Amino acid sequence: MTDAxxxxxxxxxxxxxxxxARASNAVRRSLKKRYxxxxxxxxxxxxxVGLALACIVVLFSTIISSGLPAFTQSAITxxxxxxxxxxxxxxxxxxxTLINANYRKLVFDTLLAEFPEVTGRRDKRALTAILSSGxxxxxxxxxxxxxxxxxxxxxxxxxxxxDFDLYNKGVINKGTAESDRRVSDQQMAWFDTLKERGIIxxxxxxxxxxxxxxxxPELAGILGAAMGSLFTMLxxxxxxxxxxxxxxxxxxxxxxxxxxxxxxEVNINNLAxxxxxxxGLLGLxxxxxxxxxxRSAPLVGGMVLALMTLPTIIIASRAALKAVPxxxxxxxxxxxxxxxxxxxxxxxxxxxxxxLTGTIIGMAQALGETAPLLMIGMVAFxxxxxxxxxxxxxxxxxxxxxxxxxxxxxFVARTSAAIMILLTFLILMNALAVLLRKKFxxxx
Amino acid sequence: MGEVDMSNAVEVTAPMASSDxxxxxxxxxxxxxxxxxxxxxxxxxxxxxxxxxxxxxxGPSGCGKSTYLRTLNRMNDxxxxxxxxxxxxxxxxxxxxxxxxxxxxxxxxxxVFQKPNPFPKSIYENIAYGPRIHGIATGKEDIDQIVExxxxxxxxxxxxxxxxxxxxxxxxxGQQQRLCIARAIAVQPEVILMDEPCSALxxxxxxxxxELIDELRDNFTIVIVTHSMxxxxxxxxxxxxxxxxxxxxxxxxxxxxxxxxxxxxxxxxTGRFG
Numbered sequence: 001m002t003d004a005x006x007x008x009x010x011x012x013x014x015x016x017x018x019x020x021a022r023a024s025n026a027v028r029r030s031l032k033k034r035y036x037x038x039x040x041x042x043x044x045x046x047x048x049v050g051l052a053l054a055c056i057v058v059l060f061s062t063i064i065s066s067g068l069p070a071f072t073q074s075a076i077t078x079x080x081x082x083x084x085x086x087x088x089x090x091x092x093x094x095x096x097t098l099i100n101a102n103y104r105k106l107v108f109d110t111l112l113a114e115f116p117e118v119t120g121r122r123d124k125r126a127l128t129a130i131l132s133s134g135x136x137x138x139x140x141x142x143x144x145x146x147x148x149x150x151x152x153x154x155x156x157x158x159x160x161x162x163d164f165d166l167y168n169k170g171v172i173n174k175g176t177a178e179s180d181r182r183v184s185d186q187q188m189a190w191f192d193t194l195k196e197r198g199i200i201x202x203x204x205x206x207x208x209x210x211x212x213x214x215x216x217p218e219l220a221g222i223l224g225a226a227m228g229s230l231f232t233m234l235x236x237x238x239x240x241x242x243x244x245x246x247x248x249x250x251x252x253x254x255x256x257x258x259x260x261x262x263x264x265e266v267n268i269n270n271l272a273x274x275x276x277x278x279x280g281l282l283g284l285x286x287x288x289x290x291x292x293x294x295r296s297a298p299l300v301g302g303m304v305l306a307l308m309t310l311p312t313i314i315i316a317s318r319a320a321l322k323a324v325p326x327x328x329x330x331x332x333x334x335x336x337x338x339x340x341x342x343x344x345x346x347x348x349x350x351x352x353x354x355x356l357t358g359t360i361i362g363m364a365q366a367l368g369e370t371a372p373l374l375m376i377g378m379v380a381f382x383x384x385x386x387x388x389x390x391x392x393x394x395x396x397x398x399x400x401x402x403x404x405x406x407x408x409x410x411f412v413a414r415t416s417a418a419i420m421i422l423l424t425f426l427i428l429m430n431a432l433a434v435l436l437r438k439k440f441x442x443x444x
Numbered sequence: 445m446g447e448v449d450m451s452n453a454v455e456v457t458a459p460m461a462s463s464d465x466x467x468x469x470x471x472x473x474x475x476x477x478x479x480x481x482x483x484x485x486x487x488x489x490x491x492x493x494x495x496x497x498x499x500x501x502x503g504p505s506g507c508g509k510s511t512y513l514r515t516l517n518r519m520n521d522x523x524x525x526x527x528x529x530x531x532x533x534x535x536x537x538x539x540x541x542x543x544x545x546x547x548x549x550x551x552x553x554x555x556v557f558q559k560p561n562p563f564p565k566s567i568y569e570n571i572a573y574g575p576r577i578h579g580i581a582t583g584k585e586d587i588d589q590i591v592e593x594x595x596x597x598x599x600x601x602x603x604x605x606x607x608x609x610x611x612x613x614x615x616x617x618g619q620q621q622r623l624c625i626a627r628a629i630a631v632q633p634e635v636i637l638m639d640e641p642c643s644a645l646x647x648x649x650x651x652x653x654x655e656l657i658d659e660l661r662d663n664f665t666i667v668i669v670t671h672s673m674x675x676x677x678x679x680x681x682x683x684x685x686x687x688x689x690x691x692x693x694x695x696x697x698x699x700x701x702x703x704x705x706x707x708x709x710x711x712x713x714t715g716r717f718g
Contacts, residue, residue, distance in 0.1 A: 256524065257524055325561075327557065327559060327561035328561060328563065328564075329522070330519065330522075330555075330557060330561065331557065331561040331562070331563060331624070331627075332563070332573075333519065333522060333550065334517070334519065334550060334554065334555035334556075334557070334628070335550065335551075335554070335573065335574040335577070335627065335628070335631055336547050336548070336549075336550035336551035336554075336574065336577070336578060336631060337547070337573075337577055338547050341577055345573070345577075346563060350564065
């Protein structure tokens with residue numbers, strides 16, 4: 001032991017070398033640990049991204065797979081004779097006569113003629129259930145728009161009732177007990193016969209894109225809700241963009257930095273965190289009850305959503321204004337530009353891409369918002385396509401909510417289809433935001 | 445600039461100022477004090493700036509020379525916590541009084557900044573902007589003429605005349621700074637303030653700017669803040685030395701660099717501090 005101690009006595013030079021070697025060893029040992037930590041962290045990251053992607057894939061594939069059937073619709077081709085004595089027995093061609101004529105009888109008789117063996121009242125009713133109530137409406141439209149057709153026999157493609165459409169798509173099938181389904185064995189047999197005769201075919205569901213809501217799934221469409229969304233968004237944009245940008249410019253460029261502006265700033269951030277349903281209640285209490293604006297109208301919906309979008313736009317605009325380098329402001333001020341000129345000629349144009357990006361993201365948020373609109377009556381069942389901002393309307397997400405709530409099975413596919421349309425708009429808007437950001441990236 | 449030995453007095457090459465009798469006072473400042481919040485940045489500065497002459501403000505970092513410069517065209521107004529006291533007169537009118545509008549003041553007293561800061565617009569628009577907002581020129585021909593004149597005076601015309609539509613930010617650093625000078629003179633100011641205009645430039649670009657400053661002296665009064673004593677010696681006729689918020693010494697550039705009166709000036713120009 002003593003020998004060992006003796007040999008441990010080192011010259012300063014050796015000691016220095018020793019210390020360096022020890023440090024180098026320590027570094028080498030710790031390296032392994034550090035690389036392991038790095039690899040672990042990277043694995044977590046990849047795992048997180050993978051999980052997120054998987055969720056998106058699952059979400060999209062379920063929505064698309066359950067929504068796609070809604071884009072086709074079964075139709076039956078019938079040779080309908082537009083009998084003069086049923087439509088207009090007196091031959092007056094009077095408008096109200098034409099509108100109120102019994103077109104149901106016309107189309108039902110045509111269908112019944114396909115099965116002469118069906119005689120009983122009950123059987124006849126069961127057979128005519130194959131036709132959608134929209135079939136008679138379609139003939140009515142045709143005749144009222146062109147009365148000269150009366151007396152002719154036309155080959156018409158008429159919509160099939162939703163239950164039979166589902167049977168045609170295989171959603172309703174014989175696997176379920178007859179008492180548990182809405183299509184009886186007899187009806188299935190008739191439908192199969194019609195199919196064998198080649199007069200049932202599946203076509204693109206144009207009704208879905210041209211109609212508003214309906215109690216009959218085969219007649220329900222998305223256009224009413226889409227127009228409602230459009231009008232609502234127009235009101236929101238027209239209100240929140242100018243107000244938001246003006247507020248941001250004032251707070252960022254002109255307002256003195258004191259306690260009051262600090263309180264305002266904090267409260268704008270608070271406003272962004274207020275639950276949207278609260279804005280809905282506010283809209284109900286103030287806009288509808290106090291100011292007496294129309295219920296269920298895009299005008300009020302847009303105003304409520306504008307309140308909700310304002311903080312987003314103000315915060316994004318202020319960030320964009322702040323990102324404009326002070327040297328640009330100094331350059332303009334140094335030339336003798338007034339503060340207003342500095343803002344309108346230089347700062348605002350440079351901040352505009354950022355402001356627009358924030359606005360689009362705020363609008364996308366508003367487009368998907370449901371809760372506040374429920375409070376102001378935009379959840380109503382509305383069959384007419386709105387023609388302006390004061391007409392009763394509903395919006396896309398509320399339409400999704402309404403259809404998801406409907407008992408008819410055929411609305412399942414339509415709910416998913418409506419979600420697809422809503423998501424398409426949202427993705428388009430976000431893509432536009434990204435594009436803007438890319439195109440106008442900092443140029444100084 | 446390495447050719448100058450810091451331990452010796454700097455060689456003076458700039459021409460001496462014209463005779464005292466001919467000089468007109470442009471800026472007359474007495475007892476200028478500037479506060480940033482509670483902190484005082486300038487203490488009772490008395491300084492006169494003469495017409496058609498280059499006045500250099502030198503001193504170590506944080507000595508208040510830029511602060512003083514920015515009181516002359518009230519650029520300090522943009523800083524909320526900044527307060528200015530004292531008398532600052534341009535041609536006998538107090539610039540902080542109601543008689544002078546700050547926009548008009550800045551049109552008369554132009555400024556060139558430390559970092560070249562052209563607008564992210566075309567070269568042409570950079571120059572045309574000032575005359576346009578002040579209504580100095582209307583009509584395309586007038587503005588075309590001002591653009592050409594200003595760029596020529598800033599000795600940039602030959603380099604950019606074929607690409608006036610290209611963005612000003614695409615030029616090299618030295619060209620950008622000359623563009624900023626051209627932009628300043630396009631407004632036809634009486635005074636041009638320059639805040640370390642060459643600190644972001646290489647020696648060749650610096651030399652060109654210095655030549656330019658010397659040429660501009662015939663038409664404009666120039667006040668330049670610089671960190672480089674060689675530059676002060678080369679371009680200025682009068683030099684003011686600032687230290688810790690005080691104006692220590694002011695005089696003919698030649699005298700300041702050869703026979704400084706104050707010990708602190710002596711120490712600074714011989715490189716003992718700063």
